[in-house]
Amino acid sequence: MTATLTHTEENYLKAIYKANEKTKEAVSTNMIAQYMNTSPASVTDMMKKLSTKGLIIYERYKGSRLSSEGSKSATSVIRKHRLWETFLVQKLGFSWEKVHDIAEELEHIHSEELINRLDDYLGFPKYDPHGDPIPSADGKFTLREQIIVSQLNIGEVGVLVGVKNHETSFLDHLNKCHISLGTSIAILDKSSFDKSLQVHIDNDHQILLTHEVSKNLLVRKS
Amino acid sequence: MTATLTHTEENYLKAIYKANEKTKEAVSTNMIAQYMNTSPASVTDMMKKLSTKGLIIYERYKGSRLSSEGSKSATSVIRKHRLWETFLVQKLGFSWEKVHDIAEELEHIHSEELINRLDDYLGFPKYDPHGDPIPSADGKFTLREQIIVSQLNIGEVGVLVGVKNHETSFLDHLNKCHISLGTSIAILDKSSFDKSLQVHIDNDHQILLTHEVSKNLLVRKS
DNA sequence: ATATATTTTTAGATAAGTCTAAATATTTAT
DNA sequence: ATAAATATTTAGACTTATCTAAAAATATAT
Numbered sequence: 001m002t003a004t005l006t007h008t009e010e011n012y013l014k015a016i017y018k019a020n021e022k023t024k025e026a027v028s029t030n031m032i033a034q035y036m037n038t039s040p041a042s043v044t045d046m047m048k049k050l051s052t053k054g055l056i057i058y059e060r061y062k063g064s065r066l067s068s069e070g071s072k073s074a075t076s077v078i079r080k081h082r083l084w085e086t087f088l089v090q091k092l093g094f095s096w097e098k099v100h101d102i103a104e105e106l107e108h109i110h111s112e113e114l115i116n117r118l119d120d121y122l123g124f125p126k127y128d129p130h131g132d133p134i135p136s137a138d139g140k141f142t143l144r145e146q147i148i149v150s151q152l153n154i155g156e157v158g159v160l161v162g163v164k165n166h167e168t169s170f171l172d173h174l175n176k177c178h179i180s181l182g183t184s185i186a187i188l189d190k191s192s193f194d195k196s197l198q199v200h201i202d203n204d205h206q207i208l209l210t211h212e213v214s215k216n217l218l219v220r221k222s
Numbered sequence: 223m224t225a226t227l228t229h230t231e232e233n234y235l236k237a238i239y240k241a242n243e244k245t246k247e248a249v250s251t252n253m254i255a256q257y258m259n260t261s262p263a264s265v266t267d268m269m270k271k272l273s274t275k276g277l278i279i280y281e282r283y284k285g286s287r288l289s290s291e292g293s294k295s296a297t298s299v300i301r302k303h304r305l306w307e308t309f310l311v312q313k314l315g316f317s318w319e320k321v322h323d324i325a326e327e328l329e330h331i332h333s334e335e336l337i338n339r340l341d342d343y344l345g346f347p348k349y350d351p352h353g354d355p356i357p358s359a360d361g362k363f364t365l366r367e368q369i370i371v372s373q374l375n376i377g378e379v380g381v382l383v384g385v386k387n388h389e390t391s392f393l394d395h396l397n398k399c400h401i402s403l404g405t406s407i408a409i410l411d412k413s414s415f416d417k418s419l420q421v422h423i424d425n426d427h428q429i430l431l432t433h434e435v436s437k438n439l440l441v442r443k444s
Numbered sequence: 445a446t447a448t449a450t451t452t453t454t455a456g457a458t459a460a461g462t463c464t465a466a467a468t469a470t471t472t473a474t
Numbered sequence: 475a476t477a478a479a480t481a482t483t484t485a486g487a488c489t490t491a492t493c494t495a496a497a498a499a500t501a502t503a504t
Contacts, residue, residue: 008461029482042462044483049460061469061482092339105331111324117314230491251452264492266453271490283452283499 003053007108010077012036012046013055016066017074026063072139079135080115081107082128087118089129096129096180097171131162131181131218149185149209149217150197157186158219165216177207185219225275229330232299234258234268235277238288239296248285294361301357302337303329304350309340311351318351318402319393353384353403353440371407371431371439372419379408380441387438399429407441 015035051058055070189198195211237257273280277292411420417433
């Protein structure tokens with residue numbers, strides 16, 4: 001058991017894992033196709049294969065969900081991705097908007113000893129450079145109290161603990177606004193018209209956050 | 223140009239590079255098949271492909287050699303392999319006999335920025351944990367005076383600077399003999415019958431090195 | 445120099461992952 | 475409840491990298 005999977009198989013499992021995080025239900029073929037940026041027909045082919053291997057539970061026209069073994073594999077890939085991202089930022093000095101694509105490759109290096117030694121080397125971090133929780137060697141996530149910044153009321157203050165979008169363009173935008181993990185965000189005003197937020201950043205400067213931006217910002221109330 | 227190559231293409235280029243290091247001539251299809259542990263027929267197919275891409279010069283029945291672009295790619299893969307091995311040993315505490323297979327995977331991660339930052343992080347090492355020279359970012363190797371230990375005369379002393387075999391079983395054997403990079407080896411006697419060497423290790427203990435072992439030990443005369 | 449052995453290439457198949465177009469199932473709307 | 479819209483699967487084809495078996499070229503030995 002725990003046979004070696006191809007990069008593609010691992011990517012499909014990861015996609016199902018992430019899609020299921022949102023919907024909490026069996027994931028549709030179309031949704032997986034979107035995540036994988038491929039055609040629904042290709043997804044169907046792969047679902048049959050992963051199903052035969054016992055990694056997912058798949059029913060024609062009903063969607064797919066991870067088996068416990070598939071879930072273990074997906075979690076392992078996510079662990080590798082997040083530990084490598086942490087390494088790239090903390091040790092090699094990359095900035096957070098440049099590490100995603102490199103980690104997409106590194107997450108498929110198979111050695112468990114490697115990733116466990118890396119974990120140790122980094123001091124067993126609980127969160128990666130985007131604030132996502134890093135599963136431990138036994139697959140456990142460390143969760144925390146967090147809300148989307150727009151859920152704060154006027155007058156309340158939050159500290160940025162994570163971002164829901166990892167695209168370079170989004171993170172570059174945050175860099176321009178001097179927003180990074182640990183930044184404090186105080187709500188000055190909320191527009192009910194366009195859902196934008198007028199905020200005070202680090203008690204230093206005022207800016208407007210569009211809904212497109214704010215919906216991707218996770219904060220801890222402070 | 224400098225299009226992204228598949229793992230397999232990179233491995234073929236590396237095989238041709240290494241085979242050519244020995245023969246200095248065009249490399250035969252059979253020899254590449256041995257290096258790649260595959261069939262000559264598969265090699266022929268790949269030679270046509272690499273030739274079309276301008277990475278090798280291939281003539282039917284005459285063998286293959288790297289073009290300057292192919293040589294650049296091969297050197298880049300070797301650089302990655304050796305830097306990752308250095309990282310695994312120096313930073314993650316792996317011992318030298320366990321790093322080869324992991325580095326075989328890591329060498330195919332494509333980011334040049336990654337490998338250059340890693341190089342910097344490691345302090346621009348000139349040699350890897352097996353004593354092989356690490357090409358710099360511009361492809362230059364740092365060579366050094368070295369001979370095979372059996373070329374020393376009785377009474378002479380050498381310091382181990384490299385090994386020509388990276389197999390776990392060979393390196394494990396050296397570990398048992400307490401031989402590692404930097405170990406001093408003094409020649410006490412040489413058998414002309416089986417080419418074995420009686421040696422003194424680190425002025426500490428005497429052992430017999432079979433030809434099978436000694437032909438893989440590179441030393442600097444001291 | 446000619447037969448034999450060796451090396452290399454060609455021919456035809458297979459498996460993984462992908463595609464488009466067509467067929468089928470399910471959902472939604474009236 | 476039936477038609478229309480949407481989602482999913484099937485069918486058939488393509489690419490990459492591999493294989494075995496057979497054919498062709500080259501090298502070797504007497």
